[in-house]
Amino acid sequence: MIASLRRSLQNIALRGVVTLVNSATKMQSVQVSLREGELKDSLEHFEAYGFTSNPKAGAEAVTLFFNGDRSHGIAIVIGDRRYRLQGLASGEMAIHDDQNQKVHIKRDKILIETPLDIEMRGNNVRIHGNASLILECNGHGEKWLPTHKESWTIGSTGASYAINPPQIP
Structure with a gap:
């Protein structure tokens, strides 16, 4: 009886290596290779609300098997140290x-x-900077400050222009 209980406890939580991922379903499922070459298919991968990923083969998983019953398990965490x-x-x-x-x-x-x-996509895209806004690309740039705008090109003298920024609600 104690041996059976010990075996059940050892089978509750196991580490494994992800071999396949099915991310097309509502609850992503993974195939995981457990100890001694045991392969478990269709383990549901529980992800935190608002976060999802499609782990690469070779990622590591922590799996749970309720009551130590290895016929149905879940993957609660998948990480990839690589x-x-x-x-x-x-x-x-x-x-x-x-x-x-x-x-x-x-x-x-x-x-x-x-x-x-x-x-970036959206109906209205706004970028706000309380102190400044700097845009740079391939040696050209602009720096927007509360009172003026500076423009530059690497290798030439910059120019400064007074601005009257719109009121931001």
Whole structure:
């Protein structure tokens, strides 16, 4: 009886490696390779509300099997140490992927980085800067300040223009 209880307890939570992902269903499912080569299909992957991902094969999963019954389990967390950002300061957080794209909420700013294109969509897109707004592209730039706008091109003298910004509600 104790051996049976011990076996059930050992089967409740297991680590595994993701081998396949089905993200086309309402609840994403994963195939996970567990210890000793055991393969479990169609484990439901529970994700936090508002966040979703499609983990790559080789990611690691923490799985739960209720009452130690291995016939139906769930994946509660999937992480991938191959792409994990390192060196974040205490209290910082980030979202990231395997292509070096990230949104990093740092202690002093929010940093968005990607080697790819960035696209924003919406009916009305507004960008507000309380102190300044700086736009730069290929050596050309503009810096909008409360009283004036500065323009520049690398290698030439910049120009400054007085502005009367619109009132922002």
